[in-house]
Amino acid sequence: GQVQGMNMKAGILLSGDSLVLQRVTRLRAGQYRCSATNKVATVTSPPVRLMIRYMPECDTFHTTYFIYDKPINVTCTVASNPSVSSIYWQWNNSNDVIKTDIISTEEEISSAQLTVNPLTNREDRALSCWAENEMGKQTKACGFTFKVAQMPLPLSSCRLANITASSLSLTCQTPHVPTPGATTLYRAEVRSTTSTSGIFTHAIFQCWEV
Secondary structure: OOOOOOEOOOOEEEEOOEEEEOOOOHHHOEEEOOEEEOOOOEEEOOOEEEOOOEEEEEOOOOEEEEEOOOOEEEEEEEEEEOOOOEEEEEEOOOOOOEEEEOOEEEOOEEEEEEEEOOOOOOOOEEEEEEEEEOOEEOOOOEEEEEEEOOOOOOOEEEEEEOOOOOOOEEEEEOOOOOOOOOOOOEEEEEEEEEOOOOOEEEEEEEEEEO
């Protein structure tokens, strides 16, 4: 553990045989022991557990998702004491609040999931989630952003060149209408076929946007 020393700025005060903690937050929770030393020996007291009760706080980083034609499972994680039994969700363009049950709890960390389906209007959206417990409602919600992924445009006029026993070159024409502000990467895959004698005969290349 970490030895607690006098630090008035951090709210740690030592007075005789007493430890005073001021302006405590959930980071101060844990087990505390005291010890005494003389010329004969050093003795340590049994641990005293300090529990901090607090409103739910976001334990999820703001995440941006790209969604096209498949649903996405979004996880919202909050820290709280006491624990929460539900997590609430709301879209930025809706007044409806969605309630989901907790799917996992570990110590003071609770998580819930929401399945997000693609919309036909293909608009970017923002989603927030929060929780409540006996101490009150979460003051700052967790946030997620959903951006519409565009269908990749195919390559054209692909040609093989410089073919050797161990390498070759592939050249393709990129689309003439790039997505504004986006970088398009393509990946090539080679699949080999062999005859009954095990001799390499030809390769098939496929290119797609990733």
